[in-house]
Amino acid sequence: MAAQQCLARQSLPTGPVTAAYERKVSAGEVRRDNAQVALAAKLDALHQSLTSLPPAPVRTYKRADSSATSSNPLSLLPARTLESAKSYLQKKFYLWSFGPPPRGIYIHGPVGVGKSFLMDLFYASVSGPDDDSCSKNGSHKHAKITKRRVHFHEFMLDVHHRVFVYKEKHPTDDALPIIAQQLAQEAQLLCFDEFQVTDVADAMILKRLFLLLLDLNVVVVATSNRAPEELYKGGINRSLFLPFIDTLKQTFDIISMEDSSVDYRRETQASGQSYFWSNKDAHGNINNHIQAQLEAVFGGPASDTKAEVISVLFGRTVQVARFNERCAWFNFSELCYQPLGAADYISLCCRFPVIIVDRVPQLDANHLNEARRFVTLIDACYESRTRLVLAAQVPLDELFVDFEAHVESDDGDGELIVNDKGGSSSSFATTMIRTKEGGYYEWSATGRVGVSLAQFSSANDLAFSFRRAASRLVEMGGKEWGRQQRLTVRSSPPLRI
Known part of the structure; x- marks a missing residue:
């Protein structure tokens, strides 16, 4: 019976994440885990959808201290109205040309159950613009997009530093749209490890930043020890953070590994x-x-x-x-x-x-x-x-x-x-x-x-x-x-x- 199940697994088509996982199982590096197998399949589906990921639109933002000098009649419109019109037209164009961008994935569960391990297999399977290392296996269609894998602590430090630098030059401007555009230009795929919110400054910035990134067709995969509804629980002014949790549930596939109880690091x-x-x-x-x-x-x-x-x-x-x-x-x-x-x-x-x-x-x-x-x-x-x-x-x-x-x-x-x-x-x-x-x-x-x-x-x-x-x-x-x-x-x- 076990041999028949093994042959069945070998005969079924698999994506690059599942294939990499099975190679590690066969080599004795990991022990097969049903929750990990299911997560690998979800990541394979996301990998496939990345092949039609719309590019990040390049947008310009009018600074508060600048004056309109263009002869274009649209320049007479208020800056926010003009940008909203451009954003709407660009979004319609991309949806018509490419379809909607893929949903992100939010993975939560106890420590040591393989969340980061599977996310890293997925990240390695996505080729960068100049990377041919992931294209050796001709059975899979590989996306070529810019990508970044980062610990969430480091990412938020980076965001705060960018805001700090920008505000030094333009103290009255809204920095977040500029920072989001910069991040989208650098990476169309963001993989976050250990997503957590314990700081009120992070809590207040996250909702706007994520909405801007999603609007710029950035795909996010995140691991966390917390279910979405548990994020920033008990935090000061948490009521202001709750809309972000709703956004997360609406725009991400939420995958729970809470039933996994084995900490594989300790084996x-x-x-x-x-x-x-x-x-x-x-x-x-x-x-x-x-x-x-x-x-x-x-x-x-x-x-x-x-x-x-x-x-x-x-x-x-x-x-x-x-x-x-x-x-x-x-x-x-x-x-x-x-x-x-x-x-x-x-x-x-x-x-x-x-x-x-x-x-x-x-x-x-x-x-x-x-x-x-x-x-x-x-x-x-x-x-x-x-x-x-x-x-x-x-x-x-x-x-x-x-x-x-x-x-x-x-x-x-x-x-x-x-x-x-x-x-x-x-x-x-x-x-x-x-x-x-x-x-x-x-x-x-x-x-x-x-x-x-x-x-x-x-x-x-x-x-x-x-x-x-x-x-x-x-x-x-x-x-x-x-x-x-x-x-x-x-x-x-x-x-x-």
Whole structure:
């Protein structure tokens, strides 16, 4: 019976994603999973529809500080009316010539079930304009379009930076249509890994940006640990974000892998010696044996030298005190107790193929900000294939403490409680109390401390991130993980307006 099923599978026509998946199954690299097979088929269908993807229309936008000098009667119309008329005519032309652009795909589910793996197989199957590597198999018709695969953190940083640069020159103009046009010119296919919304600035920008990109015939494929209706749940001003969720459901095929419970990253034991742990002594010093292993990774003893200054987006910099040409060495407090973020970590990963972090504590609900920064660092290292070597105070399976956040109300007064394993009476519990005036403050064992509710509205998102980070650290501990050279920082080409 099994042989007949195998022959049936071989006789059925398959697209490039399914074909690549089956080759990995046959080679023993992956184990066949029904949810992954179904997702591969959906991605094959999208791949086929990309062959008739309409090109991105090139549009011009009138700046607020410019004056109409054209003799064209249409120039007498208000700028928005003129652009709306052009947009309508262009859209009608493209629909008549090419048909509607394909729907994007939004894939959500637990960590390690193969979401990014299948998306990467799909991305590799799509040929770029000058790429012939995907055309060897003559049984498949290959689209040739511009494409970009990026972690969602990095993408939003890029968008914010583009807006920042544009606003410096044109402070009164609407930057988003210009940025969307630029992104569409660079990539007709956008593949996002780890789509998540925890920042109010991102939440407010996403709906308009996505509508503009869809209007410019950009196709989006995204993976996420969150179902659409769970995005930005509990976030400040979430009611303003809800229309984006409706847009996502209307314009994307939503694929759930929630029924998959196997974290395939954990099936392979790490053998690359990238995670070391021991209880620190009374002075906080690292075990001598672990210190020697870290020095072996670094290439010798690490001592503070003249700091290297690394450039970061938005004109900022980050300093590295212990480094050589290929490796930077930090303690946890240098990277995670400081006000650093994704932009800083991405710049460090571009510069150094190896990053060592020692004195990593157990991360629980009492270290929300530090844990969030550490998870962001792990994501940056994972996406750039930077080898991350850690020396921690607890084993890897105890590094991230499970916790949950929930809102309770009693007689109109509400509180947001964040608890971990210790329970609500432990020193790790934090309670947010809402006053009758509508303000919020923190009440804890150390007394009342002013704090932003926005910090805690994304606590459950961080709990998701903990599971993803732990899974990724297992994969990153593999012997073959990493790269040898520094990366070239991506720069945006100028856009003609």
